[in-house]
Amino acid sequence: xxxxxxxxxxxxxxxxxxxAAVVFGREGYLRAGMDAIAAEAGVSKRTxxxxxxxxxxxxxxxxLQSSAxxxxxxxxxxxxxxxxxxxxRQGLVDFAVERAxxxxxxxxxxxxxxxxxxxxxxxxxxxxxxxxxxxxxxxEVANIPADVLEAWVExxxxxxxxxxxxxxxxxxxxxxxxxxxxxxxxxxxTLLTFHGIAERSFWGAVPVPDEEVGRIAExxxxxxxxxxxxxxxxx
Amino acid sequence: xxxxxxxxxxxxxxxxxxxAAVVFGREGYLRAGMDAIAAEAGVSKRTxxxxxxxxxxxxxxxxLQSSAxxxxxxxxxxxxxxxxxxxxRQGLVDFAVERAxxxxxxxxxxxxxxxxxxxxxxxxxxxxxxxxxxxxxxxEVANIPADVLEAWVExxxxxxxxxxxxxxxxxxxxxxxxxxxxxxxxxxxTLLTFHGIAERSFWGAVPVPDEEVGRIAExxxxxxxxxxxxxxxxx
DNA sequence: GTCTATACAGGGATAGAC
DNA sequence: GTCTATCCCTGTATAGAC
Numbered sequence: 001x002x003x004x005x006x007x008x009x010x011x012x013x014x015x016x017x018x019x020a021a022v023v024f025g026r027e028g029y030l031r032a033g034m035d036a037i038a039a040e041a042g043v044s045k046r047t048x049x050x051x052x053x054x055x056x057x058x059x060x061x062x063x064l065q066s067s068a069x070x071x072x073x074x075x076x077x078x079x080x081x082x083x084x085x086x087x088x089r090q091g092l093v094d095f096a097v098e099r100a101x102x103x104x105x106x107x108x109x110x111x112x113x114x115x116x117x118x119x120x121x122x123x124x125x126x127x128x129x130x131x132x133x134x135x136x137x138x139x140e141v142a143n144i145p146a147d148v149l150e151a152w153v154e155x156x157x158x159x160x161x162x163x164x165x166x167x168x169x170x171x172x173x174x175x176x177x178x179x180x181x182x183x184x185x186x187x188x189x190t191l192l193t194f195h196g197i198a199e200r201s202f203w204g205a206v207p208v209p210d211e212e213v214g215r216i217a218e219x220x221x222x223x224x225x226x227x228x229x230x231x232x233x234x235x
Numbered sequence: 236x237x238x239x240x241x242x243x244x245x246x247x248x249x250x251x252x253x254x255a256a257v258v259f260g261r262e263g264y265l266r267a268g269m270d271a272i273a274a275e276a277g278v279s280k281r282t283x284x285x286x287x288x289x290x291x292x293x294x295x296x297x298x299l300q301s302s303a304x305x306x307x308x309x310x311x312x313x314x315x316x317x318x319x320x321x322x323x324r325q326g327l328v329d330f331a332v333e334r335a336x337x338x339x340x341x342x343x344x345x346x347x348x349x350x351x352x353x354x355x356x357x358x359x360x361x362x363x364x365x366x367x368x369x370x371x372x373x374x375e376v377a378n379i380p381a382d383v384l385e386a387w388v389e390x391x392x393x394x395x396x397x398x399x400x401x402x403x404x405x406x407x408x409x410x411x412x413x414x415x416x417x418x419x420x421x422x423x424x425t426l427l428t429f430h431g432i433a434e435r436s437f438w439g440a441v442p443v444p445d446e447e448v449g450r451i452a453e454x455x456x457x458x459x460x461x462x463x464x465x466x467x468x469x470x
Numbered sequence: 471g472t473c474t475a476t477a478c479a480g481g482g483a484t485a486g487a488c
Numbered sequence: 489g490t491c492t493a494t495c496c497c498t499g500t501a502t503a504g505a506c
Contacts, residue, residue, distance in 0.1 A: 008472070028377070030265045033497065044474045049499070139374030141437040142263070149441070188458055191426045195434065202376040206384070223423055226462045269484065279489055284485070474505075480498090487492075 013051050015041040020062045021124035025132030029059055029140045060148050062124065063137050067156035069123050070130040073102055075163045082167045088176050089221060096193035096217035104131045104197065104204040131204030138203065161186045168228075177228050185228050193220035248286050250276040255297045256359035260367030264294055264375045295383050297359065298372050302391030304358050305365040308337055310398045317402045323411050324456060331428035331452035339366045339432065339439040366439030373438065396421045403463075412463050420463050428455035 019041035023032045034055055038045040052058040081095035106129055125133065141149065164186035171177045179185040196216050201208045254276035258267045269290055273280040287293040316330035341364055359368070376384065399421035406412045414420040431451050436443045 012473085028374070034499080035497085046475090046500090047473060050472085055498070135377070138437060139263070141440045142370070184454060187431060188427065191431055192423065195430045196422060196426055199430065202373060205376045219419060223462050227458050265483095268482085280485090281489070290484070472506090474503100476501100476503080478499105478501075480500105481496105483496080484494090485492105486494105488490085 008047065008050055012041075012043055012047060015043060016048055016051055016058070017062055017065065018124055019043075020058050021066060021133055024059060024062060024136045025125075025129070028136050059136075059140075060144070063133065063152055064148070064155060066124045066130055066133045067152045069125070070103065070134075071156050071159045071163070073123070073130075074099060074160050077102060078163060078167055082171070088171065089225060092189070092193070092221045092224065093214075093217050096220060097213055099194060100197045100208075100213050100217070103129070103134070103194075104201050104208070105129050106132070106204060106207065129204055131198075131201075135203045135205060161190065164189065176230055178230050179228050185224075188227060189220075189224050192223050193217050196220065247276075247278055247282060250278060251283055251286055251293075252297050252300060253359055255293050256301060256368055259294060259297060259371045260364070263371050294371075294375075295379070298368065298379075298387055299383070299390060301359045301365055301368045302387045305338065305369075306391050306394045306398070308358070308365075309334060309395050312337060313398060313402055317406070323406065324460065327424070327428070327456045327459065328449075328452050331455060332448055334429060335432045335443075335448050335452070338364070338369070338429075339436050339443070340364050341367070341439060341442065364439055366436075370438040370440060396425065399424065411465055413465050414463050420459075423462060424455075424459050427458050428452050431455065 016037070020032075020037050023037045023040050026032075027036070034045055034048060037058075038048050041048070048058070052061065077095055077098045081091045081098065084091070124130070137144070137152065144152075161183065165182040168177055168179055168185050168189075169182045172179045172182070177185070193216070197208055197213055198204075200206075251272070255267075255272050258272045258275055261267075262271070269280055269283060272293075273283050276283070283293070287296065312333045313330055316326045316333065319326070359365070372379070372387065379387075396418065400417040403412055403414055403420050403424075404417045407414045407417070412420070428451070432443055432448055435441075
């Protein structure tokens with residue numbers, strides 16, 4: 001009887017959350033219908049209500065899950081681009097570009113992308129990208145309970161800033177960066193290399209050409225290194 | 236008979252657009268009802284449909300008007316803070332703080348603010364702020380015709396970037412800034428001093444303490460001056 | 471016993487009619 | 489200015505199927 005409990009087959013529950021991410025991302029919270037979510041999941045509407053008390057509960061559950069998933073995916077990209085650091089500037093540019101692609105790409109079906117890429121499979125954003133769901137959340141921010149919104153921010157953006165700050169501290173210890181406040185440096189890097197693209201594309205709603213993504217990422221990294229680059233690297 | 240023509244008393248039309256800005260900003264596009272807009276304007280619902288063909292037309296009309304108004308208001312703030320420029324750093328900080336207040340403040344009724352302040356009266360954002368309407372537009376971005384969205388961006392954010400770039404070029408000519416690409420510098424200033432606050436507050440939906448706005452503005456200006464400050468100013 | 475399919479009650483919205 | 493036609497959506501109830 002527990003509405004949000006573990007009733008029913010877990011595979012059905014996963015199909016519902018995945019379908020909800022697709023439909024909420026595509027239509028937004030208010031326009032999305034529970035009928036459409038049930039159809040996308042290949043499940044009866046009654047089954048949806050068997051696993052989730054109502055539309056809002058389903059949306060908030062999917063939002064929190066997506067936030068944590070995107071943080072993990074971003075942390076993997078960070079490690080792949082910043083840990084080797086044979087070329088710091090190139091690593092910072094690569095991470096900016098890959099992050100923009102991961103968050104903002106619409107996941108167009110015409111381009112299969114890299115099918116064998118690990119870490120990107122089975123997540124909530126198999127079709128539509130995390131950006132679409134993030135847009136739906138931002139659109140409903142005024143109607144989301146404060147504690148849930150705080151949990152979403154903490155599990156996603158804030159945790160990612162912490163991950164990035166840890167990397168910057170490690171780079172500073174190796175003499176490649178000069179940072180007093182690693183958290184501030186992480187925020188400035190994110191603003192200079194990512195938020196310009198996010199804002200221009202309205203968090204993935206409007207496509208931005210790859211060429212321009214690369215241009216903005218390079219300009220952002222150059223500005224960041226003027227603030228925090230070690231003298232040897234800055235030149 | 237022209238739906239969007241100048242039928243009816245212009246005062247009624249202004250009352251409708253102002254009411255629409257209030258209600259759309261408060262409730263968002265989908266949740267806002269034409270009944271509530273008519274009631275807020277103090278006119279009959281029939282009068283609303285007499286001036287605007289339908290809900291979408293009204294929304295897009297108000298969006299474009301608000302975009303142009305916010306651009307003018309921001310340009311005034313820019314001139315007031317950056318033209319004297321007895322202290323460049325202080326001027327850049329003041330503009331960042333005033334801009335954040337103008338865009339993101341919820342216009343709480345308990346604080347009458349500065350009643351005699353010129354330029355802020357009679358606009359669409361008398362109650363609720365331009366940020367609230369901007370949030371409603373961003374929430375509906377996927378459902379707005381591409382040409383209208385482009386016009387909104389051009390009349391608001393892009394025009395403001397151009398205004399700021401012109402100021403930076405003047406400051407560079409006076410030897411206070413070092414900029415190769417004034418447009419890029421304007422974008423970096425906006426990112427470093429404004430977008431962090433906008434994102435943290437979700438474009439005005441969640442309040443940010445004045446103290447923190449000031450802190451972020453100062454840190455952003457310091458970073459900006461490390462990139463573009465003239466050597467005499469940078470120290 | 472859980473899932474599917476469908477039908478239905480209740481509320482609210484837009485847009486038009488009187 | 490009020491009143492109403494029409495549609496859509498959430499959430500529930502009623503059937504039967506693996």
